[in-house]
Amino acid sequence: MADKIGRALQAHSMEVFPPDAQKELRTFSAREAGEFLDINANTFRHYLKTYADKMPTGTLVNGNRRYFTAEEIQAIRDFLYENGRIGPREYRRRQPGEDVKVFTIFNLKGGVSKTTSTVSIAQMLALRGYRILCVDLDAQASMTNLFGLSPELDPNMPTAYDIISYDDPKPIRQVIRPTYFAGIDIIPASMDIIEFEYETASSFSEGRTAAPFHSRMSAALSQVEDEYDLVIIDTPPQLSFAVISALFASTGMVIPLSASMLDVMSLATFMTMASDLMAVVERQNQEKTFDFIRLLVTKYEASDQPQLQMASFLRTVLGDDVLPAEFVKSTAIGDALNTKQPVLEVGPRDMNKATYDRVIKSISDICNAIEEDLGQAWGRT
Structure with a gap:
């Protein structure tokens, strides 16, 4: 099969x-x-x-x-x-005195349009003028493929693993790849990222003197922090050492989830695990904080009554921690992905205009809310 x-x-x-x-x-x-x-x-x-x-x-x-x-x-x-x-x-670019903002898009639940959301947000923000570095930490390399890179066809391509590896890590500039999308560079992923999990586990027993696992991503990103406004990290649906390193490097987090009871139940378990693990890591740095942690409702259909009820439930319980805009479910997104294209790369002339406009408005509204969080984090009025 x-x-x-x-x-x-x-x-x-x-x-x-x-x-x-x-x-x-x-x-x-x-x-x-x-x-x-x-x-x-x-x-x-x-x-x-x-x-x-x-x-x-x-x-x-x-x-x-x-x-x-x-x-x-x-x-x-x-x-x-x-x-x-x-x-x-x-x-939109960073002004003097403002630091680069890193946010991770993360959920333990698979199938919640995490990568699609990540790429769509990155592309919309790039078109609005931000200089963006995308980091793919998922061994399946879905984001890498959407940007036209194929790890299976280029096995020697440097990837995210190479910047956080314990054994002779590469300078991050040797790994960053420009993309065809103006304003976006990418650090690709491959199956090699799994090696980081084995290396980290063995480092505990071997007593390695290298930088601890949770600080390796932030150390790598610090080499290019003056060259970008935003770093957006796409993660696998698992709480791995690489993901914890990404969270430790982040100043914000976006958690995509479907508006269903099972996904919300999964979210509660995931948040408990994440908070317990981050508490352990944060003992190494008492000043570690997030500018924002926001939930993004994905695959949303306003005509679906159970989804409408669950989205309302989330907003009642968590208030403004839930982004005010949802990432809508649409055939336009699926049709675009069939040709390895995020929806922003498909012109309105290639599909029903009303369908296209609905999806673009959804992405735009999501980015408006994220930009408000970024503005507050930068102290802008």
């Missing part, structure tokens, strides 16, 4: 994304570009006309529609900020 599935998936992957293919990000309409820039349509058109010789103006399609690459959107943002046309509210 494994052979049959493997051969069929390989044939499918060869058809939709050959090994020598390079993923390319689509272009964005003027309306989308204006939304990412947080500038209203009339003002954006005025800037395009006024500064046509000083900043990118996109490409005309069919004579009257203007489309922009993600790189052009960022160049426009840089120009407008440098020339005082937008302020820090629209120019």
Whole structure:
């Protein structure tokens, strides 16, 4: 059965994304570009006309529609900020005196759209101007694959394991890979990350003098903390040593879960385990805190009455700890993933517009809430 599935998936992957293919990000309409820039349509058109010789103006399609690459959107943002046309509210990058923020997206429960949520949030925030480093800690490497990297086709590719390994860890810059998505770099994953669990277990009995396991991720990230605004870590559905190291390096946490009774029961058990283990780790650093810990309801269907009741239950019990926006369940997400694409990479022209707009609004609302948490953590008004 494994052979049959493997051969069929390989044939499918060869058809939709050959090994020598390079993923390319689509272009964005003027309306989308204006939304990412947080500038209203009339003002954006005025800037395009006024500064046509000083900043990118996109490409005309069919004579009257203007489309922009993600790189052009960022160049426009840089120009407008440098020339005082937008302020820090629209120019999201870290300001002097603000430190890089690291948040982990984590749940012990599988099948809660954790990786899909991680990639969608990272891509939306990148389009809004943040410089983002994604870190994949899942041996299944789903996020790595979504960014067009295939560990099985490149067994010598440096991965997250190499930056936290006990035996001759690599400098993090040798592991970071640029992606086709402007504003996002990635530290890929592979099955090698499992080795870290064996190394850590043996380090206890062997009395190794290397840095303890819980501090290894933060030590690695400190090498590039000035180069990014956000680090977003995707984790496997298990409480491993690598995950604890990621949590210790984090300043925030987002916990995705489905609005079902079984998932909420699982969440309570998971939170108890996580808090007990983190309490042990935090004895090593009394100043360890999180700027925020938020729950994100995923696979949400507002027409599903049991889900509606469970989401209301969570908000009644936990209040503002639950993000006000849900990650909706949609055929648009599934259709995009069938071709190894997050939904933001699929244009609204390729599917039903209402369906597409509903998903994009969901991701946008989630990022709005996360940005509020980031703003408070940075002390912004």
